[in-house]
Amino acid sequence: MQKKLTRPEVLAPAGTLEKLKVAIQYGADAVYIGGQAYGLRSRAGNFSFEEMAEGVAFANAHHAKIYVAANMVTHEGNENGAGAWFRKLRDIGISAVIVSDPALIAIAASEAPGLAIHLSTQASATNFETLEFWRRLGLERVVLAREVSMEELSEIRKHTAVEIEAFVHGAMCISYSGRCVLSNYMSLRDANRGGCSQSCRWKYDLYDLPYGSERHSITGEIPEAFSMSAVDMSMIDHIPDLIENGVNSLKIEGRMKSIHYVSTVAMTYKKAVDAYLESKETFEAIKPALVDELWKVAQRELDTGFYYGIPDEHKQLFGARRKIPEYKFVGEVVDFDAATMVATIRQRNVIMEGDTIEFYGPGFRHVDTVIHNLRLAQTDERIDRAKNPMELLHIDVPFAVSVGDMIRKSGAGLINLYDQKTGETKTVRARA
Template sequence: MLELLAPAGDMESLKAAVLNGADAVYLGGKEFSARQSAANFDRDELIQAVRFCHAYNVKVYVTLNTLLKNSEIKQALEYAAFLYSIGVDAIIIQDLGFLKLLREYLPDFEVHASTQMTAHNLDAVEMLYDLGVKRVVLARELSLKEIEYISKNTRAELEMFVHGALCISFSGQCLMSSIIGGRSGNRGRCAQPCRLEYRLHDKKAYHLSPKDLSTLEFIDKIKDLGVYSLKIEGRMKRPEYVATVVSAYRAAIDGKLTKSHIEDVTQIFNRGGFTSAFMFKRQGSEMMSYKKPRNWGTYLGRVVNVKGDFIRVKLEAELNEGDGVEVFDKGIGVVVANMKKKGSIIKKASSGDEVEFYLKGAKTGDILYKTSDIELINRAKESFEGKEIKRIPIDAYIKVRKNEDIVLKIRDIYGDEVSILSNPPEIAISKPITIEKLKESLSKTKDTPYILTNLTAELDDDVIVPVSKINSLRREAIEKLLEKKQGKREEVKVNFISETMQKRNLKKLVLVTGRQDIVEAVHEYFDEVYFGGDKLRINNGNIKDLINKGIKANPWIPEIVLEEQDEIKNQLDDLKNIGINSVLCGNMGIYRYLKSKQFEILLDRGFNIFNSESTKAIDNKGSLISLELNLKEMKDLVEHTHKETMAFVYGRIKMMVSRQCFIGSSKGQGRENCALICKNKIHYLKDRMNEEFLVVPDMYCRNHIYNSKVLCMLEDLRDVCETGVDNLIVYFLDESIDDAVNISKAFREAVDMLNNKEYKLTKNIDYVLKMLNDKITKGHYYRGVL
């Protein structure tokens, strides 16, 4: 069975999802959810949510898909134990360390890997399965062909997004909101800077804002992929949206999709239409919502005349009193009231009519969109809060006989049954109980999810049972059935204590870059060199040339690996054969391959190492600590792990990787007709503060956005070293050779001094600090994220 998985940001949305045909819902508690701006569910509400959903045989998955700090791990485990005890069907997570602990403390709790874990190739999915994950939510950047390949070759259940908002970045790898505003997408607080205006190639637009995904019209193709679950995005959306979209996808899956379903979904929310994203081909400008990042609604018509604050409109669609109308992209809108046609007030107008209504600020010629449809909203509301909402049929059996306990059994359509016993009935002096009276009392189920459809009774003709007692039996039986359906489990006590390790002192300086010219110029200043990373068009050379020149360089594998996977594996085999054994790896899938070849592995940023348990979750020599932790949190992490740790102390912070080419799309082109508009060079996105963020294309037409400033901890290196971190990473991207040499010299001097327990501003260090001057950021070292 193909599962339809719906979002629920609150109890109303949950009911909207269930009553419109969802097979499962995913929701967040008020603790550790990746959608902190949603209403979310407190613990009592979670219990009610599970009871309600399970009554309808709908599964409940709870998101705990944020990265966890050391100080939060015990609380998160206790929360997971609570979720397990109340019958939650699965928990959705991002954090590798948390996954490790869940398998230890709650081995029977089903775990799903969030799309925040960036699983986008078969090996990554298989690795997660090996770690105890039952289901993997795939990255939204994959094509149907890529999904089918994974599906046919994995042991894991697969879940894919089929509708809703798209992140322009690979989820779980975006630091844009975090770096710009301190609100981390990995912590559920994304401020969506991607939905803001930027200037690229002197063109101001919403260059990073994609349309929403919709797959309604090719669900049949998706059915053939072999995936287990189809996911609708939208925990921030209102319940009417959930009801509308879920009912449409239910119809599509059941082969009953109509034109009106598509029209309703378009009306309820769209950003200038929809996109199929990367499912069929790499889309260009047609994937983006350049003019407006919010809901567009549907085209209504143009203003043909203005009199004061009233407008006359020639309609090209139906309009009702209570509909929301906006002047496109001007921020001017109104809920239609007192609409007139030929001087008479009307409630409803048709396409082709000319009508008048109040809309202050509009001008002749303005384009109007209908942003909300009152009839659609009312129809959606009726589906989850109306008088005739979907209820679950139950059969009842009651036995009322002299000198025997009264027996009441109820059974729902899913086969779940409970029995209730009560004291024997009294002998009737007059007016004995009748089957009609029993049915009347047992049918009073309106305040429950159930409706009585069939009653079987064994009834002596001279007994009496008070109506109050029948009502009490009914309530008790239904409560017992709901309790049974909830599926409570035994409570698990969490006794988590993290072992404290001894602090290390000696530091190594490590160079990481994809530029051979820089490695050749500065390698002598570094203890280790890792070369490669993303195949950026500005990078140059190859690792074999460096090795042939006598430079000991080790491979560096980036966090995103798609088309290039086989090429990377072949290169790693070659390097293994010539004695190269150490790899800096950011990709989960390649990690699995490296383990099979017995490489020594350092974990890069793709693994999001946020706590000490994550350093121990998989076999590794060491790991890069997340750039979102502050110095105090880093120190706490280091003190609780025996693994080597690395800190990023110089370089531009990569804020996102996108499979979309902003550069080509801004010129109206996609990869299919790409004329290398990028010219193999760096481009710049300029924000409203005139900060310029580097956009660097790679050889696979993915775009990489880097911070406008350079993280440089040269002046504060003592603070970094006092965390106990072992290795200090210097990363070069767009520096000149001369600048790279000066920076390398300065860091070498600084590390040598600190290893000798001294530090001062030398001439080289002072020169570099003055050279960088206002280009420097300290990242999160002193502020951190919430």
């Protein structure tokens, strides 16, 4: 008898109301956001209660859910007012809060009954006994620590019925989830109370310190400055493993990233889930296109984190990059006149007459064309180059496009291809 597979939700990040709506339009089943208290992204576009209410209304209209991250570690006094804050989230219609601190969990459970609680990855849950502990306390979902392997995930799933949420894409912390204090020491910003300065991403000099002598920098004697920066995670190739092992939610990192990133990654993982649940053959046929799509928005190199073994030196950002994106986000469609085949676009980056561009939209739609008859929307004046962000432009298109479609410019740079076996790096120009 064939095993019945559960469809996992695609859970996307949203740092602003615009990103929330884009994520849902591009396939996210749920979105997680930050409020103006108790979160870990003090520099993200955290939501006011009014913005949350608008986001919930939009999500409800599209059969999606909104979760709020409240995963800071509280010090004395930080918990003041939390009960009223959680009740407000519940009354707005937030589907769940994502919490790590036991004090905040207790407050949410006792003072905002009916509001679902998910355990944050900051709590570093790595075994089924831990998941069962939190289930017995009333939590309905646990976000696994990023350090859990696929083998461990499989074992966890066999021994607990609590919902499992697992990271599938985005930035990786070089430290264990919720255990880093590097930022506290380097910049006096508390990583576990929303102030992480990402000290691990900095470049560090290396010194020779002979006893009794002045220190001597050896910069130039090594290929580059030292960092502790991990490559990003991408599990797009391994969606079958995650679905077969009963993961309930596929979590994408990146509340501070752009609508280009949010739309692309949400759309791609949604397509991957749909393809695999249709058939293994369908997934294998589309997998190369899914991988290529994610490279269009990659900010760092991509790998699988801890899922298939302990990361080695090739999973750190050191030395020449093996690959960089070939595309730049340049705009989105805000109107389309089917009678004249003219698209009105809101520009995000420089574009020029004759540029090769790609339109993409929900459902994994893609089509290429060349910018023709570029002009200002307000005056219809012809121009050769548009350089002012957020300006409205007109272009002629040979096919129908939809409001909300995004536009990329191809051929935007060089690619460094690194051969791990030989250690050689070859630089080639991206395709035009």
